[in-house]
Amino acid sequence: MTFKARDAGFQARVRSSFAKQAAMRTIGAEIVHVAPGEVDLRLPFREELTQQHGFMHAGIIGAVADSACGYAAYTLMPAEAAVLSVEYKLNLMAPAAGEAFIARGRVKRAGRTLTVCTADVFALKGGEERLIATMTGTMMAVTDRGLSG
Amino acid sequence: MTFKARDAGFQARVRSSFAKQAAMRTIGAEIVHVAPGEVDLRLPFREELTQQHGFMHAGIIGAVADSACGYAAYTLMPAEAAVLSVEYKLNLMAPAAGEAFIARGRVKRAGRTLTVCTADVFALKGGEERLIATMTGTMMAVTDRGLSG
Amino acid sequence: MTFKARDAGFQARVRSSFAKQAAMRTIGAEIVHVAPGEVDLRLPFREELTQQHGFMHAGIIGAVADSACGYAAYTLMPAEAAVLSVEYKLNLMAPAAGEAFIARGRVKRAGRTLTVCTADVFALKGGEERLIATMTGTMMAVTDRGLSG
């Protein structure tokens, strides 16, 4: 699907808001792609974010996918809106093992209030990408709660 | 619903496995309740886990709820099983603002292979609890992949 | 949770709207309980709504649970609103075998625009109830699209 951003400054707006997500900084995620309706985040493997078998924790994978979805939605929102997650669902398809992980957030349908996004998450290992998880989420544009960014 | 653990050592088994979840240690979550089919986790508010508006990141709330679900399921599994998340869905109902958060994982239906759990997440503020999120997840007992704990 | 309906005429409004759901009439579902934040629907077993093994089709169970959620949300909406399903998730926990099925829709959190509901679905057999499925859904109050009821 191809989308057109209504706010020409969406790139800077997304990057500036993402930079305020302390949680993403703490876990080490960074933005590697921003386009209208699209945001990719990259998360390096980190020992301190694993679950009991040494794989990355499913919840951490979910957190990165949630941010990828939220910012994909945010690329298409008006400049004055804030974005909030209404709900998301994550299916885990393979253990989160690898050197790094890429969550590719994509808008599936952009509405005035609600935007539906998906994020496929891939593990990178030895130059190969493997699909390990997939999310579908609903994101909300909020303009009247005194939130910004 | 009332469940009976088939492994008398489920308490120690759950706590020992949880202690191996580096991700939970990193974000500061701890177990505050374990019973057959029930696990509660407590997460203090932490500046470094917030999203762009200063609330706890929805993905971090999801990570704690996922662990609460997984370990609630794990209380009922046989001693030799490992637990993996198949999928989970999180609805966010209010901003994650508060001094701490409690995720109450509860088994809804325990099957031989798959267990369905819910987790309500509450924000604690000034001695009051407020429901901020709810998860339903599917957890899987795995016995043949060389995983333990 | 206890809710108070803001529209005193919610009972009649819910029943009148439900009566317009041709799909519910076609599959044979009827309302058996309406209270603020609560709607129960009853669906008799019907051979013509089964899947390939003779159980009721998971999608039909989902349809009844979706209506139970939607009308539970609708009990709390203002008189002039219409209700639409934003999304729902259904976990199937046991085969849908029985003489009839009850879907108990309950509001978990009522917001101005979005309402989160759950619906547990029970199979009735020989006087006993057995939990077979559980739904969490997001319902939306719409007031500006020319929809009514």
Next chain:
Amino acid sequence: MTFKARDAGFQARVRSSFAKQAAMRTIGAEIVHVAPGEVDLRLPFREELTQQHGFMHAGIIGAVADSACGYAAYTLMPAEAAVLSVEYKLNLMAPAAGEAFIARGRVKRAGRTLTVCTADVFALKGGEERLIATMTGTMMAVTDRGLSG
């Protein structure tokens, strides 16, 4: 994604099982495409399957999407397996208005026991397709419960 069916007779097996889904016959759905990991179902608009505003009921759309997912998964299962829905989530993106609807079930990841599928549902109107809903579901291969087809 490209998949290879392990059972050469998957086409006949899928069609024969689908023919046993009385629910699909009752609502008027038919198979219009079967390939490894892919099943498309077509549902004509029917007045008797509408909700209160005259659109097709979200639960009926969900039922067709669930069958599309289940049979997409079933194409890749061994001949002796039966398929059951573990869970599914449906996001509704536009009112289900149109002359007919196509649910395109696609396998995202096929496992030994669990298969993750998606189904996009499109409304057909005046020769155009419009995306109205999207599902992600988990399907299970069952070989030990005396179920067949």
